[in-house]
Amino acid sequence: MAPAHRVTGRLGRRAFLASLSGGGAALLAARAACAEDVVTVGLLLPADAERATELSRGAALGLDDANALATLFAKRLRLEPETDRAGSSAGRVLARTGTLAVVGGAGPGGGEALLQVAGAGIPVLNVGAPDDRLRNDACDRRAFHVTPSVSMYVDALTQILIEQRKLPRWSVVSDGSPRGAEVEAAARRSVARRGGSIGPDAAATDVLLLAVDDRGLDAAMARAIAEGRRPDRIAAIGESGMRVPAERAAGIWALGWHQELERFSARELNRRFRRRWNAPMTETAWAGWAAVKLVGEAVVRAGATDGAALVAFLESAPPFDGHKGEALTFRKWDHQLRQPLYVAGARKGEEIGGPLAPLAVLADVGGKNLDALGTAMTESRCRFAS
Amino acid sequence: MMPRRAGLALLSLTMLGAGAAPAAAEPLVYVSNERSNTVTVIDAASDKVVATIAVGNRPRGIGVSPDGKTVYVALGHDNAIAVVDAASRTVKGRFSAGSDPEAFAVSPDGARLYVSNEDANTASVIDTRTGKVLAVIPVGTEPEGVSVSPDGRLVYVTAETTHTISVIDTSALKTVGTILVGSRPRESAFTPDGQRAFVTAEIGGQVSVIDVAKKVVVSTLKLDRPGPKPKGVVVHPVGKWAYVANGGSNDVAVIDVEALKVAAFIPVGVRPWGIGITRDGKKLYVANGVSETVSVIDTESQKVVATVTAGKGPWGIAVGR
Numbered sequence: 001m002a003p004a005h006r007v008t009g010r011l012g013r014r015a016f017l018a019s020l021s022g023g024g025a026a027l028l029a030a031r032a033a034c035a036e037d038v039v040t041v042g043l044l045l046p047a048d049a050e051r052a053t054e055l056s057r058g059a060a061l062g063l064d065d066a067n068a069l070a071t072l073f074a075k076r077l078r079l080e081p082e083t084d085r086a087g088s089s090a091g092r093v094l095a096r097t098g099t100l101a102v103v104g105g106a107g108p109g110g111g112e113a114l115l116q117v118a119g120a121g122i123p124v125l126n127v128g129a130p131d132d133r134l135r136n137d138a139c140d141r142r143a144f145h146v147t148p149s150v151s152m153y154v155d156a157l158t159q160i161l162i163e164q165r166k167l168p169r170w171s172v173v174s175d176g177s178p179r180g181a182e183v184e185a186a187a188r189r190s191v192a193r194r195g196g197s198i199g200p201d202a203a204a205t206d207v208l209l210l211a212v213d214d215r216g217l218d219a220a221m222a223r224a225i226a227e228g229r230r231p232d233r234i235a236a237i238g239e240s241g242m243r244v245p246a247e248r249a250a251g252i253w254a255l256g257w258h259q260e261l262e263r264f265s266a267r268e269l270n271r272r273f274r275r276r277w278n279a280p281m282t283e284t285a286w287a288g289w290a291a292v293k294l295v296g297e298a299v300v301r302a303g304a305t306d307g308a309a310l311v312a313f314l315e316s317a318p319p320f321d322g323h324k325g326e327a328l329t330f331r332k333w334d335h336q337l338r339q340p341l342y343v344a345g346a347r348k349g350e351e352i353g354g355p356l357a358p359l360a361v362l363a364d365v366g367g368k369n370l371d372a373l374g375t376a377m378t379e380s381r382c383r384f385a386s
Numbered sequence: 387m388m389p390r391r392a393g394l395a396l397l398s399l400t401m402l403g404a405g406a407a408p409a410a411a412e413p414l415v416y417v418s419n420e421r422s423n424t425v426t427v428i429d430a431a432s433d434k435v436v437a438t439i440a441v442g443n444r445p446r447g448i449g450v451s452p453d454g455k456t457v458y459v460a461l462g463h464d465n466a467i468a469v470v471d472a473a474s475r476t477v478k479g480r481f482s483a484g485s486d487p488e489a490f491a492v493s494p495d496g497a498r499l500y501v502s503n504e505d506a507n508t509a510s511v512i513d514t515r516t517g518k519v520l521a522v523i524p525v526g527t528e529p530e531g532v533s534v535s536p537d538g539r540l541v542y543v544t545a546e547t548t549h550t551i552s553v554i555d556t557s558a559l560k561t562v563g564t565i566l567v568g569s570r571p572r573e574s575a576f577t578p579d580g581q582r583a584f585v586t587a588e589i590g591g592q593v594s595v596i597d598v599a600k601k602v603v604v605s606t607l608k609l610d611r612p613g614p615k616p617k618g619v620v621v622h623p624v625g626k627w628a629y630v631a632n633g634g635s636n637d638v639a640v641i642d643v644e645a646l647k648v649a650a651f652i653p654v655g656v657r658p659w660g661i662g663i664t665r666d667g668k669k670l671y672v673a674n675g676v677s678e679t680v681s682v683i684d685t686e687s688q689k690v691v692a693t694v695t696a697g698k699g700p701w702g703i704a705v706g707r
Contacts, residue, residue, distance in 0.1 A: 068507075068527045069548040072564045265546060268504060268528055297549075300566065321546070321570040321589040326613070368613055 036076045039305070041295050042094030043081040043288075044114060046107020046128070050243075051284055052083065055106050055127065057277045058288030064276075065289070066296025077296055084113045095120035100299075101310055103291040105129040105147065106284055108215070118142040123307045123314075125294065127287035130238065132182050135334040135375060139382035142307065144314050145336045146287045146294070150179070152374035153237035153254035154186040156341040156365040157209070158194050159372070161235060161252065164363070167206035168196035173220065174211040183211035183237060210236040210251075218244060221251050232345055239283040241344070241359055249346040249358030257286035258342050258361050264325035280357065290322050290337075326370060334382040336374055340366035413664055414472070415671045416457050416704045417680055418445040419697025425459060426680070426696045427475065428671070430664055430705070433682050433692040439475050441468045446701045447489035447532075448660075451496040451514070454707030458499060458514075460487040467499060467512070472706060481517040484510045489573075489702075491532040491541065493556070500541045500554070502529035509543045509552070511559060521559040525552035531573030535598065536580045544571035544585065551585060553601060563601040567594040572617045577643060578625045584641070586616035586630055593619070593630055593639075595646055605646045611635035618661035618703075620670070622685065631658040631672055638672055638681075640688060652688055654681035662703035673700035 043059050045052040059079055066077050080099060082090035084107070091113045094102050099122060105114045106128025118124045118140040126134065126145040135149050161167045170191050174180040187209050191198050199205055208229050212220045217240040224234045231250035241253040259270055259280035273281035273289075281289075294314065298304040302313040314335070319327030324340045331338060344359035366373050412431030419426060423445060427437040443463035450457050450472070457470040466480040467487060483490075484503040487510075491500050498520070499512040509529060511521040526545020529552070533542050541554040549571060553563035568587025576583045576598065585594040591614050595605040609616055615634030621643070622628070628641040632651075636658060640650040655674025658681065662671050669691075670683040678700060682692035 065527060065547055069550065069566075072548070072550065073566070265528065271505075319569045319589050319591065321549075327569065327589045327591060 036071065036074050037305070038076050038078055039070075039295075039299050040078050040080050040099045041292060042099035042102035042104075042117075042122070043079050044091055044094060044102055044104025044110070044117070045081055045083045046104075046110055047083060047085045048107045051106045051128070054282045054284040055103075055288040056081065057273070057279065058127075058281065058285030058290075059103060059292045061273055061276055061285075062289035062292030062296070065293050066299075070296055070300050073300055075299055077292070077299065079292070084110065091117040092120065095122045100304070100307065101125060101295050103127055103288060103295075115140055115143065121307065123310050125291035127291050128284060131179070132186065132375065133178075135336050136381040139334055139384065141335070141384035142311060143335060144294075144330055145334075146291045147283075148254075148256045148339065148341055149336055149374050150182045150237065151186040151190070152336070152341060153256075154183060154190045154209075155373045156254040156343055157235045157237070157252065158187075158190040158196065159365050160343045160363050161207050162191065162194040162196045167233070168194070169205040170196055170198045170207045170209055171200065171205040172198055172209045172211050173224065175213060175216050175220070177213040177216075179213045180211040183209070187211065206233060207252075208234050210234065212236070214238060214240050217241070222248075225250055242282065242357060244358055246347070246356070246358040252343060252345045252362070253359060254365075255283055255342045255344050255359075255361075256339070257281065257283040258344060258359075259357050260361065261323075261342070264323050266323045269323045286322075290320070290328075294320055325364075326366070326368075331371070331374075331377070333377040333380045334375060338366075338370035338373075340364050340370065341373060413454075414706045415662065415664075415680070416448055416450065416706065417660070417671075417673055417696045417700050418448040418459055418702040419699055420444055420446055420675070420701040421699035422697035424697045425457065425470065426694075426700070428680065428694055430669060430671075433694055435694060435696075437475050438697065439470060439477070441470065441477055442466065442480070447487065447501075448702040448704040449490060449492040449499070450704045450706040451492060452494060453496065456496075456514075457704065457706070458490065458492065460490055460501070462486050462488055467501065479517070481512050481514075482519070483512065484508070484519075484522070489530050489532050491534045493534055494536060494538045498556075500532050500534060500543075500556075502532050502543055504528050504530060507545075509541070509554065511556075523552075523554055523560060525554075525561065526550040526564070531571070531586075533574045533576060533583070535576050535583075536578055540598065542574045542576075542583060542585075544574060546570050546572070549587070549590075551583075551596070565594075565596060565601055565603065567596075567603060568592045568606065573619050575619045575621045575628065577621050577628075578623060582643070584619050584621065584628045584630070586619050588615045588617055588633070591616070591634075593628075593641065607641060607646065607648060609635075609639055609648060611637065611639075611651060614639070617659045618672075620661045620663050622663060623665060623667040627685070629661055629663070629670055631661040633657045633659050633675075636674075638670065638683065650688055652683055652690065654683070654690060655679045655693065660700065660702035662705040664705055665707070671703045671705065673703050675699050675701060 084090040105126035111129025298313040317329035415428040417426040442461035447460035459468040485505040526548035528546040531544040551565040568590025570589035613634040614632040618631035630639040655677035657676040660673035
């Protein structure tokens with residue numbers, strides 16, 4: 001059903017819009033005789049070209065999947081992308097164009113840009129900002145978080161490293177950034193909850209956690225290794241570790257998706273993405289796919305044609321199949337998508353090279369108790385305005 | 387003269403190998419083993435394994451011809467359907483079946499196989515006499531489970547990503563309807579009168595009940611278990627009960643077909659997926675993929691009466707004559 005496009009390099013707006021037409025053309029032709037209800041989903045892209053391309057590609061595949069269903073019921077979704085550059089009003093543009101929802105949040109400041117759209121009354125799906133703050137003090141009832149939170153990532157690490165691998169003594173290196181502060185705060189809660197401790201002396205601990213902004217993670221990892229830390233005892237969150245060449249890959253990372261996942265039809269999703277784009281499905285791409293598909297399900301299952309209906313549908317906790325083996329639902333207290341996460345580490349020497357990702361999945365985390373990851377209802381500082 | 391005991395032992399050894407099957411009054415149950423590339427054959431009279439057949443790479447979907455003489459096995463890594471002679475227990479041929487065949491259904495007259503092609507979003511129709519592909523029919527995204535109505539007129543194909551049932555008219559060989567069901571539908575089964583069908587939704591944790599004539603969902607049964615993940619489904623030959631294998635909660639849900647209520651849950655092994663029932667309705671067989679066993683359930687008492695060791699990763703169940 002999806003065309004075998006091969007797209008490399010940055011996906012500009014024109015190319016992006018053109019790429020959408022191929023996948024839907026056959027379906028549009030088939031349904032030319034029937035009037036369709038067309039729903040617009042805004043896509044707020046980051047200025048960073050690499051992330052923008054990943055998000056665009058994921059959203060485009062999500063659009064294919066959403067329309068494979070929607071067009072069967074005389075509905076169709078379309079994406080309207082805008083790039084959020086410094087000083088631009090991309091979010092406001094999307095909020096004005098009759099969009100049902102806006103998908104965004106990736107890149108520096110992406111979360112704030114998305115909240116502005118929510119503030120203008122449009123539901124938003126966060127696919128790139130893990131900030132705990134957006135799910136607590138700065139929460140918005142119109143905001144739904146597909147991407148995992150800082151706390152979820154950190155909980156995934158402690159669950160594996162403390163509970164499974166019995167490495168309870170941690171130290172934290174922070175860069176003083178807002179992200180770093182959140183990672184450190186999450187670590188203090190999570191490590192204590194699992195009976196571990198955080199101490200000042202990095203040399204005397206089992207695990208060193210990098211509480212560092214995304215942009216500084218690569219350098220922080222290299223520094224820690226140069227200082228003599230064992231690479232498999234340096235932990236960090238997010239997909240930065242997947243963006244380095246295989247020979248430099250190091251550390252233990254908490255991830256929301258991995259291109260080599262196979263179980264629960266993850267293999268089929270990864271393959272479809274790779275066939276469509278000749279590139280691996282990154283975590284950002286997965287989140288974009290999931291967000292657009294979620295909107296599609298709201299349109300078909302609940303007939304959502306306005307923001308209130310979309311919010312009501314997502315708040316009703318419909319079970320979403322994210323190809324992670326569990327029903328993914330949004331928590332009612334902070335609108336965070338419950339989901340399994342993955343802990344990945346550098347491959348062994350003989351596995352390096354070829355088409356494999358730099359990090360290999362070591363463990364799935366979450367399983368039957370998805371609320372063990374992230375902020376519990378009793379701890380949440382989110383208070384939605386009615 | 388050979389002592390009687392030795393003679394019986396020799397006869398048993400011959401039967402347990404790949405040799406010819408003796409005439410069986412009770413049906414044989416065939417279990418596809420996804421990771422050992424074999425099919426386990428169980429004698430339903432004794433619930434003992436009587437043979438293991440090497441079939442090909444990654445066997446999953448399995449079905450038996452109406453006369454019981456042929457067993458078909460989908461070989462996902464070989465892009466083929468193995469054709470197994472039930473008497474000799476040997477693979478006598480293969481049908482080319484498109485990319486990565488996982489599941490299929492045998493038409494009631496045995497003349498066709500309807501195969502889902504997950505990679506291609508299609509269903510293929512194969513003539514069992516010639517092996518030729520008669521049609522390739524577009525269906526939903528990531529198709530999987532296939533079932534045929536008892537009169538052979540309709541085929542249902544589940545689609546995991548679009549959460550739909552594609553309804554295929556077997557005369558026209560085209561889709562004549564699409565029904566939205568629960569999240570990630572895996573399999574379906576028709577009642578013997580053909581009026582209703584049950585569809586399992588693995589992520590939705592529910593079973594949709596379809597009015598076949600109207601092509602609408604008339605009831606949605608939630609399975610009140612923690613993370614049930616329903617997969618396989620089969621209906622009792624007299625139509626009173628439907629049975630659902632819950633891969634997540636490791637049990638079989640018993641559904642009262644008339645009342646449309648879940649009546650019981652029967653604990654079985656770990657990750658039950660494939661499920662089949664004998665033609666007299668007395669026994670259910672459930673393939674437990676992780677515990678690598680087959681649970682045998684007496685449908686009268688609704689209890690497990692035997693547990694049979696299968697191969698690695700038992701996946702599908704087909705019950706022969």
